[in-house]
Amino acid sequence: MILNLISRAYLAISLAAIGLAMIATSCGENGASTDGDFAGSETVRVVVSMYPLEYFTGQIGGDRVQVDEVVPSGGDAHDFEPTPGDLRKIAGADVIVYNGLGFESWIDALLDSGDAPDIAVQASSSSVARHFDANGVATDSDDDTDPHMWLDPVLAVTQARAITEGLVKADPDGRVVYLANSDSLVDRLTGLDGLFMEGLGSCSRDTFITSHDSFNYMAARYGVNAVGINGINPESEPSPRALADLSNAISDSGIGYVLVSPIDSDRLSDTVARETDVESLPLHTLQNLTSNQKESGETYFSLMEQNLASLVTALECEQ
Numbered sequence: 001m002i003l004n005l006i007s008r009a010y011l012a013i014s015l016a017a018i019g020l021a022m023i024a025t026s027c028g029e030n031g032a033s034t035d036g037d038f039a040g041s042e043t044v045r046v047v048v049s050m051y052p053l054e055y056f057t058g059q060i061g062g063d064r065v066q067v068d069e070v071v072p073s074g075g076d077a078h079d080f081e082p083t084p085g086d087l088r089k090i091a092g093a094d095v096i097v098y099n100g101l102g103f104e105s106w107i108d109a110l111l112d113s114g115d116a117p118d119i120a121v122q123a124s125s126s127s128v129a130r131h132f133d134a135n136g137v138a139t140d141s142d143d144d145t146d147p148h149m150w151l152d153p154v155l156a157v158t159q160a161r162a163i164t165e166g167l168v169k170a171d172p173d174g175r176v177v178y179l180a181n182s183d184s185l186v187d188r189l190t191g192l193d194g195l196f197m198e199g200l201g202s203c204s205r206d207t208f209i210t211s212h213d214s215f216n217y218m219a220a221r222y223g224v225n226a227v228g229i230n231g232i233n234p235e236s237e238p239s240p241r242a243l244a245d246l247s248n249a250i251s252d253s254g255i256g257y258v259l260v261s262p263i264d265s266d267r268l269s270d271t272v273a274r275e276t277d278v279e280s281l282p283l284h285t286l287q288n289l290t291s292n293q294k295e296s297g298e299t300y301f302s303l304m305e306q307n308l309a310s311l312v313t314a315l316e317c318e319q
């Protein structure tokens, strides 16, 4: 703490003093975790495993936190494996925020290794997790619980609360700031829930087809069904027979759209779209953003509103 104060004073005096401050810090008991990142000694360093948690943590933490997502832009957060460099970054952080429920294949090994930050926040609570069968019907079964809670704005609120608790634990001095920021994020999520309820309130169709089976919580929330062309994990692909059955079902039902996540491989959705003569519309899983989306300033909220617009079209809802 005293070293921190000294460091701050040095910083205020001159740039040259930064070198001295780093030497001072590296002699402290946290010396092993300093990597020359001077800002790191002033802010709460949080590593996150996926985009919505990065966004929520940034909104709640504000200037008091520095948030790093370990999955590169456009990467697939499902089958990501941390590099040794990622593991060093994670070990040097104060807090790790991850989704849980099997979303991150690497997290259990990390938490068992003892190299994880002391404060580890599982954002998706196991107690509200559900399993969905192939028809999108929810059960409370423990097997293969669906990890995609962030796409339901109401469950996103529970994630925001979990993150807030973790930040308060890491930085009790920031409690008032974190709680205020959290409340305003929760207000926005509640507003988004209202938009979905209104937008999907009166629709001609109750089923939509997606490229990636991520939308079960969201669909269940608003009383519709999501049928995924790929399984829960985009790596698992359906058999040609299942694909043919799906194509037939689409033709028979007169469904006009396939909803495609821009981050996924579009091959299967393209095949279905071609064979059944349907159009594709974007439906973002948000588990990671593309560099394009990041550069154009898209956020959780802007992409969720695009999702709603695609759903309103696909489900032929009254506008």
Ligand SMILES: [Zn+2]
Pocket (backbone or CB within 6 Å): 078, 148, 212, 213, 214, 232, 285, 287
């Ligand atoms: Zn997913």
